[in-house]
Amino acid sequence: MSKMSFEDHHQACNIGLGLGIGGGGGQVKFETPREKPGRQRNNKPSLKFDYDLFSSLPSMSIQATSRLEPSLTLGLLSSDESNYHQVNKIDVNKAAAAAACDQEQSTDEGVPQRQASSPHTVLSSFSNNASVKRERDLGCSEEMEVENKVVSSRVVSDEDEEGSGRKKLRLTKEQSALLEESFKEHSTLNPKQKQALAKQLNLRPRQVEVWFQNRRARTKLKQTEVDCEYLKKCCESLTDENRRLHKELQELKALKLAQPLYMQLPAATLTMCPSCERIGNGGVGDIQGSAKNAFGMAGKPHHHFYSSFTTTHSSAAC
DNA sequence: AATATTGACGCTCTTACGTCA
DNA sequence: GTTGACGTAAGAGCGTCAATA
Numbered sequence: 001m002s003k004m005s006f007e008d009h010h011q012a013c014n015i016g017l018g019l020g021i022g023g024g025g026g027q028v029k030f031e032t033p034r035e036k037p038g039r040q041r042n043n044k045p046s047l048k049f050d051y052d053l054f055s056s057l058p059s060m061s062i063q064a065t066s067r068l069e070p071s072l073t074l075g076l077l078s079s080d081e082s083n084y085h086q087v088n089k090i091d092v093n094k095a096a097a098a099a100a101c102d103q104e105q106s107t108d109e110g111v112p113q114r115q116a117s118s119p120h121t122v123l124s125s126f127s128n129n130a131s132v133k134r135e136r137d138l139g140c141s142e143e144m145e146v147e148n149k150v151v152s153s154r155v156v157s158d159e160d161e162e163g164s165g166r167k168k169l170r171l172t173k174e175q176s177a178l179l180e181e182s183f184k185e186h187s188t189l190n191p192k193q194k195q196a197l198a199k200q201l202n203l204r205p206r207q208v209e210v211w212f213q214n215r216r217a218r219t220k221l222k223q224t225e226v227d228c229e230y231l232k233k234c235c236e237s238l239t240d241e242n243r244r245l246h247k248e249l250q251e252l253k254a255l256k257l258a259q260p261l262y263m264q265l266p267a268a269t270l271t272m273c274p275s276c277e278r279i280g281n282g283g284v285g286d287i288q289g290s291a292k293n294a295f296g297m298a299g300k301p302h303h304h305f306y307s308s309f310t311t312t313h314s315s316a317a318c
Numbered sequence: 319a320a321t322a323t324t325g326a327c328g329c330t331c332t333t334a335c336g337t338c339a
Numbered sequence: 340g341t342t343g344a345c346g347t348a349a350g351a352g353c354g355t356c357a358a359t360a
Contacts, residue, residue: 170347170348171347171348210350218347
């Protein structure tokens with residue numbers, strides 16, 4: 001594993017992740033600002049990230065937070081989210097403004113998306129499911145309204161519409177592309193943007209909402225996998241380091257039992273650390289320095305200690 | 319001012335369908 | 340033609356937050 005500092009990786013991946021390593025305890029806090037009902041929501045999940053990664057090397061705990069994947073207690077701040085507040089490049093916002101006007105004329109959130117002339121009108125995947133409970137958008141009644149004559153992006157016959165059970169909608173490439181583009185701009189939509197996008201795509205707002213929801217989930221899952229891999233490598237690295245330090249400690253203990261170290265070594269092999277003015281021999285000697293700091297970490301991290309994340313060389317190296 | 323309620327929203331898990339090898 | 344894996348749209352339930360009573 002090439003050694004990459006934790007912060008490097010953090011920046012490279014543009015994520016934040018907190019680990020509880022030993023008793024140190026990284027902490028990750030999500031803060032999701034909420035808006036008033038009917039207000040503009042900018043739910044950019046912000047992440048407070050602090051870690052005390054090396055407070056105790058030998059043990060490392062990874063907390064699972066999900067039942068599905070080996071996810072970790074970590075927070076993600078994707079680059080997509082980081083530019084959430086950017087202005088839409090695509091005309092979602094423009095359309096939002098238009099939609100706002102539309103909405104003022106008609107408070108119905110419904111999308112007039114069933115025009116016969118539409119190039120790709122859409123099949124409602126649950127248009128025949130009377131038991132569908134849509135407590136959210138239902139309130140705006142637009143959902144019910146648009147259940148009617150819907151044609152899939154893939155051509156759907158009448159019997160498809162008549163059939164029982166939900167039919168799976170497949171979005172067209174154009175629809176997907178526009179949604180993707182919009183997602184790059186902002187991973188969440190406010191109601192007006194949702195409305196505008198839905199109008200633009202000839203989809204129901206609920207469909208746009210679901211697409212964004214699923215898209216966020218997919219992004220998170222992907223990122224979690226990446227993070228998991230990284231943490232596995234970190235764990236392996238720390239395990240190796242731990243093993244090595246244990247071995248070193250055993251050797252040092254054995255030496256100590258025999259004789260004071262400096263009495264064993266030829267004077268020529270002894271060196272003095274310029275900053276701490278302790279005796280070391282460059283490889284196995286600095287008992288007080290390396291072993292104490294690597295395992296004890298009682299005080300402020302000493303310069304003898306080199307994290308496995310940031311360097312490859314031994315903690316005994318001074 | 320403190321508390322309970324309510325509505326909106328996002329997240330997670332799950333289901334069902336379409337596609338492809 | 341069948342089957343299983345996979346991707347994904349959508350349903351359901353839950354938690355959180357802010358507004359309101």
